[in-house]
Amino acid sequence: xxxxxxxxxxxxxxxxxxxxxxxxxxxxxxxxxxxxxxxxxxxxxxxxxxxxxxxxxxxxxxxxxxxxxxxxxxxxxxxxxxxxxxxxxxxxxxxxxxxxxxxxxxxxxxxxxxxxxxxxxxxxxxxxxxxxxxxxxxxxxxxxxxxxxxxxxxxxxxxxxxxxxxxxxxxxxxxxxxxxxxxxxxxxxxxxxxxxxxxxxxxxxxxxxxxxxxxxxxxxxxxxxxxxxxxxxxxxxxxxxxxxxxxxxxxxxxxxxxxxxxxxxxxxxxxxxxxxxxxxxxxxxxxxxxxxxxxxxxxxxxxxxxxxxxxxxxxxxxxxxxxxxxxxxxxxxxxxxxxxxxxxxxxxxxxxxxxxxx
Numbered sequence: 411x412x413x414x415x416x417x418x419x420x421x422x423x424x425x426x427x428x429x430x431x432x433x434x435x436x437x438x439x440x441x442x443x444x445x446x447x448x449x450x451x452x453x454x455x456x457x458x459x460x461x462x463x464x465x466x467x468x469x470x471x472x473x474x475x476x477x478x479x480x481x482x483x484x485x486x487x488x489x490x491x492x493x494x495x496x497x498x499x500x501x502x503x504x505x506x507x508x509x510x511x512x513x514x515x516x517x518x519x520x521x522x523x524x525x526x527x528x529x530x531x532x533x534x535x536x537x538x539x540x541x542x543x544x545x546x547x548x549x550x551x552x553x554x555x556x557x558x559x560x561x562x563x564x565x566x567x568x569x570x571x572x573x574x575x576x577x578x579x580x581x582x583x584x585x586x587x588x589x590x591x592x593x594x595x596x597x598x599x600x601x602x603x604x605x606x607x608x609x610x611x612x613x614x615x616x617x618x619x620x621x622x623x624x625x626x627x628x629x630x631x632x633x634x635x636x637x638x639x640x641x642x643x644x645x646x647x648x649x650x651x652x653x654x655x656x657x658x659x660x661x662x663x664x665x666x667x668x669x670x671x672x673x674x675x676x677x678x679x680x681x682x683x684x685x686x687x688x689x690x691x692x693x694x695x696x697x698x699x700x701x702x703x704x705x706x707x708x709x710x711x712x713x714x715x716x717x718x719x720x721x722x723x724x725x726x727x728x729x730x731x732x733x734x735x736x737x738x739x740x741x742x743x744x745x746x747x748x749x750x751x752x753x754x755x756x757x758x759x760x761x762x763x764x765x766x767x768x
Contacts, residue, residue: 426523434523435473439463442511452626462504474505475512475520475528482531486538498538506532548742549710550698555586558702561694573651574667577678578686580644581664585704587637589711589729592680592704594618598663600649600656603641604630610638618730629730635715712740 426434439460446456467474469489470481482505490498509530512520517528550558562579569575581595594615602614611633618627633641649656652665654675665675666682684704691702708729715725726737 431473431523438512438516441515442508445511445515458500459504459507462501463508466501466505473524474508475516476524476526477505477531479531479533479536483536486536490538495538502532502538506530547706547709549706549713550695550702552714554695554698555707555710558690558695559583559586562690571667573648574682575686576644576648576651577664578683578690580640580648581678581683582687582690582704582707583640584637585707586711587635587640588613588631588633589708589715590615590631591619591708591730592683594730595704596662596664596678596680596683600645600661600663601659602663603633603645608632610634611641613637613641615730627730627732629727631728631730634728635711635718709740709742712737713742716741 442463443456443460446459463474466477466485469485470477486498486502490501509528509532512528513530520526520528549555559579559582562582566572566576566579581590581592584590584595585592590613594617597617598613598615602616603611604614605611607630609632613631613633615629615631616626618629631637649663649665652667652675654661654665658674662675662677664678664683666678668676670676687702687704687707688700692699695702712725712729715728716722720728722734722737722741725740726734729737729740731737
């Protein structure tokens with residue numbers, strides 16, 4: 411056996427000048443943006459990643475592919491030492507994603523041009539730590555939510571501004587009944603109610619939250635769990651108080667008392683709905699003052715649908731989650747639910763044993 415000489419068939423390239431290297435760096439970043447767009451990420455997500463990359467590049471003062479672990483140590487250990495945890499985590503993730511792109515697409519080319527071997531400078535030693543999962547949100551009990559809405563509805567007979575109060579009440583009920591996000595609720599048009607679809611009617615949620623920054627994801631939400639009654643009451647008895655034309659294209663389901671320049675009703679803002687829920691909780695559910703949010707109502711909705719017997723896949727579709735594992739985190743048990751489930755399992759096992767005995 412003899413050894414043969416192995417020759418690299420890739421074309422050897424002469425060292426490049428500063429201008430050519432700068433042009434190459436610009437082309438690489440443009441390619442990164444195009445690749446992320448091809449992955450169906452939203453423009454906002456891509457823009458955020460690019461901003462993080464450009465800020466690190468400005469601090470480094472040279473092409474980002476030359477960043478070493480020692481540079482990352484200095485950046486995250488000194489420059490971003492006092493920054494918010496979310497900022498540190500987002501910037502680190504953007505760098506890791508960019509270096510993954512460089513290794514997959516340009517590693518050989520960068521080595522040929524500069525002699526540098528691309529390797530991500532963020533490793534297990536300097537990676538910013540943070541809690542990945544959201545904080546646990548245990549919702550109020552069904553009795554507490556029932557009391558909140560009962561007392562809130564009683565206010566409608568004496569409140570100073572009936573229409574806005576009824577609108578805020580309706581939005582909160584939709585969050586609790588079918589798990590709408592606050593931005594999904596305020597973005598609904600009147601025409602998004604599809605009374606004729608399914609057994610109960612459906613809501614066309616056009617601006618559902620996309621997974622991992624992928625942009626809006628549409629879904630159809632059935633008007634179950636009392637949501638149909640809530641909407642029918644609002645549309646028939648309240649909506650006309652805002653003085654808009656129900657035949658107008660794009661007219662909002664939840665209007666603002668403010669008007670657009672052309673005299674039509676504007677769309678209610680998310681902060682108005684959040685504030686109204688917080689104020690109602692402070693008045694009618696003081697134990698939950700400053701703790702009851704639209705997202706907590708989504709957790710309440712998921713838990714109640716599960717207790718009512720709906721399976722996880724159906725709840726996942728209702729809430730608009732990309733993964734059923736996310737839905738599972740929204741299910742919270744009260745009182746003796748676990749103990750009763752265990753006892754039921756023990757009873758089934760005992761019944762099987764009785765069937766086997768003579």
